[in-house]
């Protein structure tokens with residue numbers, strides 16, 4: 166039978182389960198990706214599993230998020246990650262070497278492989294023809310220990326690309342078009358597979374941008390074929406031998422269909438404060454801009470930066486505005502320098518930063534009060550930049566550069582009146598320098614490496630088992646599409662505590678309700694009520710781990726985002742979905758919820774769970790697998806895998 170590409174790769178890695186959308190499948194994982202903000206906890210979790218060395222083909226630890234060293238804490242975490250990485254056989258990419266997604270694409274990505282990453286934008290490896298999925302740190306730690314990754318079998322959504330992008334329009338506009346059409350919930354439970362004649366007009370790094378922001382559509386991941394453009398990128402990286410040709414079988418089917426005529430896509434921009442709040446740039450043209458940032462995890466590759474350089478060449482950015490460039494990797498920076506781009510940026514008045522995530526996760530670059538900030542980043546959830554009430558817009562590098570020049574939001578096609586379209590081509594051969602990557606040591610030598618654990622790393626908290634009855638107070642009720650940034654903020658103030666759960670828990674829901682922490686501490690156990698797509702956005706498991714530390718035992722929502730739901734289970738929080746969404750309206754903060762005999766119901770496999778509030782009872786759904794039931798009963802996945810028998814219980818453990 167003719168198969169689409171996503172299914173071919175999934176089938177080749179299938180260890181358990183049926184390829185029926187929604188039912189649980191277990192996949193063999195080839196590559197693991199860790200970054201520092203999620204990686205410190207993930208590494209501690211891996212160490213708690215007692216495994217001697219990673220059990221995947223390749224595991225890479227990137228240090229790209231917590232780059233500001235304002236005291237000992239981030240620096241302590243870096244040295245911990247470097248030494249632990251060496252000890253357990255990971256590749257370690259040092260601070261300043263670049264954003265995980267860009268570096269992985271450049272140096273390690275292999276078409277047809279699976280990858281699990283402790284970062285939602287792991288999906289960028291779509292540009293390499295990989296099935297690359299974001300997950301919580303604990304799931305990645307399990308995968309590094311040789312366990313399969315379990316997830317609901319996705320539907321495959323075929324998006325046919327036809328035509329060719331017009332000058333001044335680029336890959337970011339394509340994914341913004343997807344978000345305009347389908348919103349931040351449009352991809353939930355799906356892998357987006359791009360196919361059709363338009364695909365070959367996009368380079369591997371263009372495809373990575375589209376894959377990166379597939380996370381914003383809520384998709385499990387995205388994928389592109391591995392074709393001559395993939396080969397071209399690998400050859401330019403000096404890794405041509407990693408290339409294999411991969412595509413869907415002719416005549417294959419998809420669960421859903423979509424078509425985008427690239428020639429019809431126009432410059433688009435996502436307005437504050439959601440990536441799907443998309444309008445054509447021309448509709449808001451003229452709005453004064455105070456800050457522009459190009460780069461970070463999306464649009465930070467050679468073509469993106471060099472396009473900006475060429476637009477700014479011989480000109481200066483508007484007088485009142487700050488223009489920042491965050492290269493995706495040291496390699497990108499070196500190649501842009503090699504192509505003469507750095508001088509163009511400097512003379513135009515741009516600020517050039519080190520390679521890393523930086524302002525994308527609120528690690529510096531926060532805009533001033535009421536300032537308008539245009540960024541090529543993937544996310545603009547409220548306050549994520551570090552500034553309360555921020556006004557962050559997401560756009561292509563072309564729109565960013567044009568707006569930077571004029572000081573107001575500008576449709577980049579306007580530039581056509583001033584200059585020729587800089588049709589930037591990627592180098593045939595990149596300047597490659599791997600000196601900032603620490604390659605794995607032979608096992609014998611690795612065993613002698615001492616892991617340096619600084620004072621910022623505090624032991625993982627102990628969590629109790631699921632009780633027979635839950636009686637919990639509603640500590641907070643929140644609305645629709647609540648992101649993990651709203652639950653567990655990022656930023657320079659909070660991120661250094663990622664390896665210190667008691668300390669980071671003080672910031673839970675801080676933006677929405679500064680009293681949340683003290684109320685939760687005083688009223689344990691607690692419950693949280695949410696709307697649709699609760700927990701969208703990042704993979705950060707701290708958005709489940711820290712609430713659990715504060716005594717949250719149950720979250721009831723109209724729907725959960727995939728990664729967050731898995732994280733809740735991993736830390737023993739019951740994820741219940743309203744059977745009738747109208748019951749959401751009946752609940753308020755301070756209500757006492759009773760869930761009698763929840764333990765027995767979980768053991769018996771109940772899926773409908775009655776919840777009592779005062780005199781009323783409403784119904785909720787517990788949609789979890791048998792394994793997840795056992796994890797919930799144990800009080801979380803770590804308790805479960807540590808308990809006698811749990812390893813044997815997993816036929817594919819310790820592959």
Ligand code: MIC
Pocket residue numbers: 202203230283284285286299525526544655702703704705
């Ligand atoms: C993000 O873009 O939100 C992050 C920061 O990369 C997160 C990971 C994190 O919170 O550390 C993600 O996307 O998963």
